[in-house]
Amino acid sequence: MTLSKERRIGRHATLLVLADDKTEQQDxxxxxxxxxxxxxxxxxxSQKVVAAIETAAKQTGVIQSGVYRETHALYHATMEALHGVTRGQVQLGSVLRTVGLRFAVVRGNPYESEQEGEWLAVALYGTIGAPVKGLEHETIGLGINHI
Known part of the structure; x- marks a missing residue:
């Protein structure tokens, strides 16, 4: 079971979320x-963050709406990424924090063997902080889960 640089699904999701413009993203x-x-x-x-990611993934065909295991895999990858963003405490408004995030979802098989199946990577990048403009700092999170 080999994981080559070209097939690192989390790396690709992170590069996509960090891309500065539409041209770089499309490339x-x-x-x-x-x-x-x-x-x-x-x-x-945090529920709105999860909902936005799930909605985008369903609307673009990254996951299928009627297949529970795909939605379930996306949920776990998203929650893992949110743990990174929120430093392990997936709380926002209840502790007076807000986020402004870009997200990327990538679906594919990161292994050479097709038998390993497909995986999902969710990358989040943006800001987190008090709900006052200028009182936030950068944050990033990555979650990967098999389908």
Whole structure:
């Protein structure tokens, strides 16, 4: 079971979320043999972050709406990424924190063997802090889960 540099799904999701403009994002997407989507979300409610990512993944065909295991895998990858963003305490508004995040979701098989199946990577990058403009700092999170 080998994981080559070109097949590192988390690396690709992170590069996609960090891309500065649409052209750079499209170049990354075109190079990938996998499905992906990206977007933005800002909220004091972690449920809204999860919902925005799930909605984008379903609307772009990264996951299938009626297949529970795909939604379940996305949920776990998203929660893992949120743990990174929130430093292990997945709380926002209840502790007076807000986030402004970009997200990227990548779906594919990071292994050489097709038998390993597909995986999902969710990368989050943006700001977190008090709900006052200028009182935030950068944050990043990555979650990976098998389907």
């Amino acid at each position: 990354l997407i075109d190079r990938l043999p996998w499905k992906s989507c990206n977007g933005k979300v800002g909220s004091m409610d």
